[in-house]
Amino acid sequence: xxxxxxxxxxxxxxxxxxxxxxxxxxxxxxxxxxxxxxxxxxxxxxxxxxxxxxxxxxxxxxxxxxxxxxxxxxxxxxxxxxxxxxxxxxxxxxxxxxxxxxxxxxxxxxxxxxxxxxxxxxxxxxxxxxxxxxxxxxxxxxxxxxxxxxxxxxxxxxxxxxxxxxxxxxxxxxxxx
Amino acid sequence: xxxxxxxxxxxxxxxxxxxxxxxxxxxxxxxxxxxxxxxxxxxxxxxxxxxxxxxxxxxxxxxxxxxxxxxxxxxxxxxxxxxxxxxxxxxxxxxxxxxxxxxxxxxxxxxxxxxxxxxxxxxxxxxxxxxxxxxxxxxxxxxxxxxxxxxxxxxxxxxxxxxxxxxxxxxxxxxxxxxxxxxxxxxxxxxxxxxxxxxxxxxxxxxxxxxxxxxx
Numbered sequence: 167x168x169x170x171x172x173x174x175x176x177x178x179x180x181x182x183x184x185x186x187x188x189x190x191x192x193x194x195x196x197x198x199x200x201x202x203x204x205x206x207x208x209x210x211x212x213x214x215x216x217x218x219x220x221x222x223x224x225x226x227x228x229x230x231x232x233x234x235x236x237x238x239x240x241x242x243x244x245x246x247x248x249x250x251x252x253x254x255x256x257x258x259x260x261x262x263x264x265x266x267x268x269x270x271x272x273x274x275x276x277x278x279x280x281x282x283x284x285x286x287x288x289x290x291x292x293x294x295x296x297x298x299x300x301x302x303x304x305x306x307x308x309x310x311x312x313x314x315x316x317x318x319x320x321x322x323x324x325x326x327x328x329x330x331x332x333x334x335x336x337x338x339x340x341x342x343x
Numbered sequence: 344x345x346x347x348x349x350x351x352x353x354x355x356x357x358x359x360x361x362x363x364x365x366x367x368x369x370x371x372x373x374x375x376x377x378x379x380x381x382x383x384x385x386x387x388x389x390x391x392x393x394x395x396x397x398x399x400x401x402x403x404x405x406x407x408x409x410x411x412x413x414x415x416x417x418x419x420x421x422x423x424x425x426x427x428x429x430x431x432x433x434x435x436x437x438x439x440x441x442x443x444x445x446x447x448x449x450x451x452x453x454x455x456x457x458x459x460x461x462x463x464x465x466x467x468x469x470x471x472x473x474x475x476x477x478x479x480x481x482x483x484x485x486x487x488x489x490x491x492x493x494x495x496x497x498x499x500x501x502x503x504x505x506x507x508x509x510x511x512x513x514x515x516x517x518x519x520x521x522x523x524x525x526x527x528x529x530x531x532x533x534x535x536x537x538x539x540x541x542x543x544x545x546x547x548x549x550x551x552x553x554x555x556x557x558x559x
């Protein structure tokens with residue numbers, strides 16, 4: 167009897183461990199074209215849903231907690247930066263790109279971050295009294311990839327909330343063939 | 344009498360036949376190539392941003408003729424004549440890189456400051472706004488993956504009504520040098536957007552808005 171109980175306990179324990187492992191979210195693979203796939207690690211507690219509109223992908227990352235800001239991931243081809251990756255840009259070209267990205271901002275501030283694979287990220291933050299949102303932008307082989315986030319109410323985004331948006335792009339992997 | 348009527352009929356018919364090619368030519372619209380970094384834009388064999396279908400790179404500021412638009416206005420079927428060689432190329436270009444007005448000589452934008460001091464809010468100014476015959480536009484964000492803010496008033500410090508992604512259709516009802524007052528046909532909202540983020544829609548027969556059927 168004790169033997170059977172022990173076996174039952176071990177089986178239950180194994181089921182719990184494997185069940186937990188199965189709940190981990192697998193990365194979402196976005197096929198940009200035959201030579202490029204983007205692997206996105208969806209943060210815990212978010213649901214990913216995306217569609218291509220011609221040459222542009224828009225994907226929503228909706229949190230289970232309605233008090234947590236949602237995010238929008240967008241991928242789009244650029245003809246003026248065709249084939250170019252952000253790390254290829256000179257300092258002047260990067261500064262011009264940042265200025266272009268901030269063209270519709272009232273009071274932008276920015277920082278440069280990196281993905282875990284070393285691709286630069288532009289973290290742009292709107293600091294005006296009338297609006298609040300953040301965009302994390304990168305450029306890979308002529309494709310702009312960005313995440314935008316805005317608060318659920320009239321408040322400012324917190325550093326922790328912005329960190330989630332930055333992490334989404336930081337964990338992103340660009341797989342080329 | 345019958346002969347006179349018959350002569351008049353043939354004269355009118357002749358005039359109509361002669362006028363047809365001229366009206367077809369009038370339906371071809373010209374636009375200019377524009378880009379955020381002053382570089383040229385690809386002309387492609389098909390309306391697809393693949394690496395292997397580039398015909399040629401059309402320089403910044405070049406004048407092109409619009410034959411039609413496809414894929415809900417995202418691409419334009421165009422011709423471009425390379426003047427020095429007098430060779431004409433035909434293909435497809437993304438409409439976000441086309442503008443009705445001759446673009447100014449490219450000047451690199453002022454670099455943004457990483458952590459600037461908070462600037463005084465810019466107050467909206469309506470003094471120079473003029474009503475226009477309404478014309479259709481699509482939104483052209485500064486980066487193709489981004490959005491443009493549709494605001495309550497013409498100032499980047501004004502609150503945002505909604506954020507419009509690339510190719511979102513709007514209608515201009517008034518404008519000044521920098522800003523447009525627009526109506527959103529989908530929601531009925533009226534707001535303001537910087538004109539530099541808008542591309543005028545070209546209709547299916549190549550003519551600018553107002554003389555044909557919209558491709559939507």
